[in-house]
Amino acid sequence: MRITCPLCGARDLREFSVTGSAALLNRPEEGAELPEWDDYLHNRDNPAGPSDELWYHSGGCGAWLVVRRDTTSHAVLDVRLASEQKT
Amino acid sequence: MGSISLIKAPALEQAPFEAAGLRLEAVEPGPVTALMPYRGRHAAVATALEKSHGLGWPEPGQVIASGGQRIAWSAYNTALVIGAELPPRLANHTAMTPQGDGMACLRLSGAAWRDALARLTPLTFEQDAERGMLMHVPALFLRGDDAVEVFVMRSMARTAWHELQSAMERLAGRAAIS
Numbered sequence: 001m002r003i004t005c006p007l008c009g010a011r012d013l014r015e016f017s018v019t020g021s022a023a024l025l026n027r028p029e030e031g032a033e034l035p036e037w038d039d040y041l042h043n044r045d046n047p048a049g050p051s052d053e054l055w056y057h058s059g060g061c062g063a064w065l066v067v068r069r070d071t072t073s074h075a076v077l078d079v080r081l082a083s084e085q086k087t
Numbered sequence: 088m089g090s091i092s093l094i095k096a097p098a099l100e101q102a103p104f105e106a107a108g109l110r111l112e113a114v115e116p117g118p119v120t121a122l123m124p125y126r127g128r129h130a131a132v133a134t135a136l137e138k139s140h141g142l143g144w145p146e147p148g149q150v151i152a153s154g155g156q157r158i159a160w161s162a163y164n165t166a167l168v169i170g171a172e173l174p175p176r177l178a179n180h181t182a183m184t185p186q187g188d189g190m191a192c193l194r195l196s197g198a199a200w201r202d203a204l205a206r207l208t209p210l211t212f213e214q215d216a217e218r219g220m221l222m223h224v225p226a227l228f229l230r231g232d233d234a235v236e237v238f239v240m241r242s243m244a245r246t247a248w249h250e251l252q253s254a255m256e257r258l259a260g261r262a263a264i265s
């Protein structure tokens with residue numbers, strides 16, 4: 001599996017570490033109700049198919065990436081800088 | 088901004104090593120400062136560096152050189168200014184972190200430098216500045232025509248040296264039997 005980092009180019013999986021769902025980017029607003037925080041912190045979809053995940057390019061540029069990956073085939077469909085992602 | 092030195096001994100005291108037509112040496116790159124521009128200030132940093140040093144802000148993978156001074160892309164939103172003292176007012180636009188003795192620079196020269204590095208990293212060096220792993224050591228590679236400079240954290244300088252020297256010895260060994 002290779003991930004094409006927007007800054008470094010196509011790199012081996014071993015240069016990256018994965019943190020989990022990109023839902024972490026959708027932080028609740030200040031003053032949000034507890035159920036919203038509960039959702040944000042604990043509840044995740046578990047899709048069979050395209051899934052947005054946060055990956056860190058630790059062995060390269062050090063950028064956080066949003067990687068869209070098909071969980072049934074491991075095909076990488078899209079890679080963006082997390083800093084440029086507005087979800 | 089003056090250079091900072093907290094450590095008495097250089098990171099590497101090895102004498103230059105030669106094998107397989109290659110030469111490995113520790114080099115003193117001069118002052119190294121990491122710049123991380125504040126949001127939206129890249130153009131201001133580029134303009135200021137252009138005026139003060141004939142440099143600019145590098146795209147990913149790019150190195151801009153002027154005289155003996157360089158700015159090299161080195162990570163996400165980060166570039167290293169090498170061999171130049173920077174005006175303090177640049178701090179209006181960017182975080183500036185002098186690297187002092189924290190970074191070591193190893194220079195591998197000789198036409199076949201890529202053959203030695205092929206044993207240590209999957210990088211193919213298509214860009215002037217690339218981040219990657221030298222075995223398990225995080226490194227910034229600045230490629231030249233017949234040489235590459237490998238910047239690593241000081242704490243890993245001797246490991247990086249050992250890896251490079253071993254690769255050179257194995258290249259020479261392979262040449263001797265074929």
Ligand SMILES: [Zn+2]
Nearest residue numbers: 005008060061
């Ligand atoms: Zn990268």
